Amino acid sequence: MNPLLDLLQPYPFEKLRKLFAGVEPAPVPPIRLSIGEPQHETPALIHDALREAFGGLSVYPTTAGIDALRQTIASWAMRRYKLPSLDWATQVLPVNGSREALFSFAQAVVDASRPAPLVVSPNPFYQIYEGAALLAGARPVFLNQTPENGFGFDLDALSAEEWSRVQLFYVCSPGNPTGRVLSLDEWRQLFELSDRYGFVIASDECYSEIYFDEAQPPLGALEAAHQLGRHGFERLVMFSSLSKRSNVPGLRSGFVAGDARILAGFLKYRTYHGCAMSTTVQAASIAVWNDEQHVVANRTMYREKFDRLVPLLSQVLDVSRPDAAFYLWARTPGDDAEFARKLLAATNVTVLPGQYLAREAHGRNPGQGFVRIALVAGIDECFTAAQRIVEYLK
Template sequence: MNPRLDLLQPYPFERLRQLFAGVEPPAGLRPVRLSIGEPQHATPAFIQEALVMNLRGLSAYPTTAGGDALRETIAAWLTQRYALTPIDPAHEVLPVCGSREALFAFAQAVVDASAAKPLVVCPNPFYQIYEGAALLSGAEPVFLNQLPENDFGLDLDSLSAAEWSRVQLMFVCSPGNPTGKVLQLEDWKRLFEYADRYGFVIAADECYSEIYFDEGKPPLGALEAAKALGRTGYERLVVFSSLSKRSNVPGLRSGFVAGDRAVLKQFLLYRTYHGCAMSLPVQAASVAAWRDETHVRDNRTLYREKFAALKPVLDPALPVQLPDAGFYFWARTPIDDREFARELFAATHVTVLPGQFLSRESRGVNPGAGFVRIALVASHEECIEAAQRIASFVARRFGAA
């Protein structure tokens, strides 16, 4: 077996299962799971219909590059969403079976394991796929702490020039999971300067890009920032996005990568052997989803209403700030985050995710310690009920107002 498999840490939800072992929550309370970022709003009917109406496509092998209709639809969406010079659907877009699969595979294609001690940079806290992808590609993951005292910015100065010179790939998540931080143009300018200076590729994870508060101010995207800074060829930049959060279809496993055509050409070669082509029915459903914005606006409204309703309930107990975007509260805990999550579950049957399960100690700091991630994915009624249980638990346990 690949010895690097032994370097992988248990996934956060396996650690959560172990944390809750032996705990029996109150039987009279229905469970409310706010731990996993799995959208639970209804999948739009027209997407389901497009999938079913094209089931005849199951009789054909799909191409790894995807059909023209899907690539052209994604290119049109990107061009419109980010006010770009028209994206080339043939060379700057590649459909993928969800961003998770593609983020992992991308590191395997990009990292040159024969180089001396290659590094892959990850935000911290982070989506654990980044770490696993780095380790199994033959690289060492290094982490940039994102702390509240620095407005959750990426601490680029925490790595030395010698370390940056070994970096081959950098994962960036904006809007961030779990912090909700959206990178601004100055942040991207500095990231591009580092990529140019040290020659690494940026993998920008934007799967939360369509969950935001102000309809007039959507989050800045990496391709949009590149264009604004004169980088129209998107050198050393590849963006990952998905329909899972945007369109409430996590089971569809549909997304895309877009950006640097030279990088995508090589990534397509890798994927031809990797065996991850999107089926034709899923492609048809994806075309329908990317072409419609009404359901996306409706989806944002549901999250907006939940944030507005939950914040005043949680604030007296767990002071929370609205994220820049996304559907998480990143909340401080009055005790160790693992103990808090376990006690909360035992008392209320509400599940939240300890921040330490989403982070690693770096430079003597674990930026997830003392936080929990609260995913506002359940129904409005369930989220309100969960917030009330959390507030009552904190008041009883810690004497909060």
């Protein structure tokens, strides 16, 4: 077996199962707010589109995807990020959800023959970034995102020598778990570092369509690049998905877009990787990317949850509305893992300890003392969970 597999840590939910072993939950209906799996109803238009496209199951799909899907994605991205152009033929590729692409991208980008390659990740982070770096033969390095730095990147935490070995930099904006959105100035700093040291930026934007002000959607990487005059998106690739936007995590449909040169290499890798998207899923995806009505309705439900829950939970927890996404990053009274375990026993509400989403770096684990609360259940169920938490802590 590949010895690099031994470097992989258990996934957060494996740790959670061990933490909860032997706990007898309170005798009330369980409410699971630990995993970021959308539980809103899948729009009917997706069911209809899949039924109409069943004939696509009889053919092998191409890795590059059908032209119509790439054209649809390019048009959506141009509308969403106010781009004057995005070449569907060279700057867009469909992928089987952002998770698959975020992992495989590192395998295509990292040159393990160069001395001691590094991959930078936010901390806390989506664990796929770490696993992708390790299995690509690189060492993951973490930039702590803490209340003290406004949950931003402490770019001074790495030395010039370390920056010279960075080959890939994972960004998550809106962030998991904090919901923070990078500003234009922060993007400018990252682009300047990328120009200086030559690393590629992978911008994970799977939460980009969950936000609270319809007039102010979160700034995206391609949008920031365009505003800063980087019209070819040099060394930049963004990752998006229908999972959160349209409540279809099981569809496994997303896309990557950006630097045409990098995507040409990524396409070559994917041809051998065997990860072509079913033509049936591609046809359904066209219908979904072309419809915004269901996305607005989805945001409305999340907005109502935050409007109702934040004032309630803030009575007992240090918590506030994020910039975007569907998480609350709540400071806990005492150890976060012990808090989650006792909360399950007392309320049958499941939350995720923050320390499971982070690694110790620069002298601390920035997830310790926090829990991630995923407001993915229905409005009434989320409100019931919040009431139980308040009663428990009071």
